[in-house]
Amino acid sequence: MPERDLTPYVIPQLAKPDDGPHPRYDFARIFGNDHPVELEIGIGKGRFIINQAMTRPDTNFIGIEWANRYYLLAARRAAGRSLHNLRLLRDDAAHTVRESLPDRCLNALHIYFPDPWPKTKHHKRRLVQPWFAREASRVLKPGARVFLATDHEDYAQQMEQVFKDDPDFALISRMIGEDAPEGITNWEVKFRAEGRTMFKFEFARK
Numbered sequence: 001m002p003e004r005d006l007t008p009y010v011i012p013q014l015a016k017p018d019d020g021p022h023p024r025y026d027f028a029r030i031f032g033n034d035h036p037v038e039l040e041i042g043i044g045k046g047r048f049i050i051n052q053a054m055t056r057p058d059t060n061f062i063g064i065e066w067a068n069r070y071y072l073l074a075a076r077r078a079a080g081r082s083l084h085n086l087r088l089l090r091d092d093a094a095h096t097v098r099e100s101l102p103d104r105c106l107n108a109l110h111i112y113f114p115d116p117w118p119k120t121k122h123h124k125r126r127l128v129q130p131w132f133a134r135e136a137s138r139v140l141k142p143g144a145r146v147f148l149a150t151d152h153e154d155y156a157q158q159m160e161q162v163f164k165d166d167p168d169f170a171l172i173s174r175m176i177g178e179d180a181p182e183g184i185t186n187w188e189v190k191f192r193a194e195g196r197t198m199f200k201f202e203f204a205r206k
């Protein structure tokens with residue numbers, strides 16, 4: 001069977017021209033409407049974001065994934081379901097958030113099981129750092145939410161502290177182990193089956 005045309009379901013990386021400022025996405029133009037926009041970073045095979053796009057057609061979703069294999073898999077799934085409220089982007093999320101998102105463009109940010117980089121010498125590669133909370137503050141609308149989940153205790157502590165330390169965020173909920181509601185990402189299903197402890201946080205952009 002010929003490959004479906006994935007063009008309507010993906011957006012390109014934006015590169016800085018030599019002679020001008022970084023271009024930024026215009027989501028109203030991309031989606032053809034001004035519905036709320038939610039972003040998921042590190043979508044893996046796309047289970048969460050595809051489910052959200054299917055069940056909430058009046059919200060637009062952007063999914064970022066660095067691994068080409070997962071990005072293509074998710075794009076094919078989006079195309080197979082004709083999900084016109086979902087766009088997938090292959091990029092380093094740090095680049096997208098810092099350079100390509102306009103101010104106050106998002107209603108929610110979802111980050112589930114980001115790579116924990118467990119070795120101390122690699123901690124600087126973790127996505128959730130003070131600079132990231134500052135950028136999240138810039139791109140989220142007032143009242144917007146940040147949802148975080150991990151099975152890695154040390155990274156969980158870092159995530160919670162980073163957003164607590166940023167003056168623009170307020171902790172809404174902190175759920176650990178038995179108290180953490182069941183989510184629907186691929187990694188969460190796998191980790192729960194292994195009996196690992198889940199750490200989940202929700203913050204609000206003030």
Ligand SMILES: C[S@@+](CC[C@H](N)C(=O)[O-])C[C@H]1O[C@@H](n2cnc3c(N)ncnc32)[C@H](O)[C@@H]1O
Nearest residue numbers: 042043044065066067092093112113185186187
């Ligand atoms: C542990 S997996 C979790 C996937 C999914 N969120 C889940 O819960 O099933 C982490 C994912 O984030 C992606 N990723 C890691 N660093 C990234 C980055 N800087 N930008 C975009 N994606 C990234 C990886 O390729 C991988 O698919």
